[in-house]
Amino acid sequence: MKALTFHGKRDVRVDNVPDPSIQEPTDAIVRITSTAICGSDLHLYEVLGMFIEEGDILGHEPMGVVEEVGSEVKQIEAGDRVVIPFNISCGDCWMCNQQLFAQCETTQVREQEKGAALFGYTKLYGEVPGGQAEYLRVPQAHFGPIKVPDGPPDERFLFLSDVLPTAWQAVEYAAIPEGGSVAVYGLGPIGQMCARIARYKGAETVIGVDTVPERLEMARRHGIEAIDSSSVEDVPAAIREMTGGRGPDGVIDAVGMEAHGAPAAEFAQKATGLLPDSLAAKATEKFGTDRLSALIESIDTVRRGGTVSISGVYGGMLDPLPMMQLFDKGVQLRMGQAHVRRWTDEILPLLEDGDPLGVDDLTTHQLPLADAPHAYSMFQKKEDGAIKVVLKP
Ligand SMILES: NC(=O)c1ccc[n+]([C@@H]2O[C@H](COP(=O)([O-])OP(=O)(O)OC[C@H]3O[C@@H](n4cnc5c(N)ncnc54)[C@H](O)[C@@H]3O)[C@@H](O)[C@H]2O)c1
Ligand SMILES: [Zn+2]
């Protein structure tokens, strides 16, 4: 089959690789019909290459049609239309029983001291072949895959794999009271959906921050007050002014480790990238620092006693944080990979009955899988208005 494989920093290719097959009775094989590129894939593309082997298949936002199931898979059968969550969870361990699916102890990658295995997401998360491919082997398929109805196009349901549950969790974690206020840093797909979900769930004031014109514009057409941070001197002060002088009840960081405006840390990330992989991996695991500007602004922005919800991915071990400000303001922090299946039963009905979250207005590009290398480059450089790119194997 054809699959998108990693070959090095900013070097991904569509290669011929062996077809996957059932290996465990809990596996399924899915023929992929749509598979999205995520901001998390951009971290692999740019700064986390030392944790990926050449030839590994990327991708963790796939959906398609079930081809074959193992003998213990009863909840889906050949021919079903399914979306595959990005984290691989068994549904029945101690963590899964608490709906902490991103911490599943059955698939946990203990040798790396990490949580549940993820599709297409480095050796740290199990080196499981990803979903930017014609076919995908889905482990723990007795639990993971989400059955979706026929009818609407793939793009209505595809984002159940990651973007929608991630944004839903970020909003839950932001603890916005009914009629309250929230600011969202980063208006990529995650930030866009955080803002819309917060509004849907009753936030009165929803403010988004980014610099990319078409991302600001997309937020505005969904009723979000969008701030272009390149034209505002002090963004936290501006947001405080918009929220009665106090700052919003919740702030969501939907940016993560490659935030703009952190030149020293960017230099450190680049310097690490010049080391041979094994040294770079050790250096990153022990001394890595992130580009923290979005997180630090989030902490500055939130009202005293409010909550900062971090959905952007961070990987540093020695990140300097403003502890005085965090402590003095009494800020609560919540974060982590999304527990996808914890939220999807609540979200699915919103996709079947009209489109109250506006999911149909997120995908900007649909391209054949063969064009994936161009799609990565375009998405990373934010060319041609790219906000969310979906590949069609
Ligand atoms: N927690 C999870 O389970 C989970 C799941 C999916 C994605 N993520 C993470 O969420 C983040 C966003 O993902 P995405 O797909 O929307 O990515 P994206 O790269 O499309 O979006 C990031 C946005 O942040 C903006 N930005 C950069 N620096 C900024 C700053 N200092 N202030 C304000 N905005 C800034 C960029 O212009 C861009 O629009 C990534 O870090 C991704 O890894 C986490
Ligand atoms: Zn993703």
Ligand SMILES: [Zn+2]
């Ligand atoms: Zn489990």
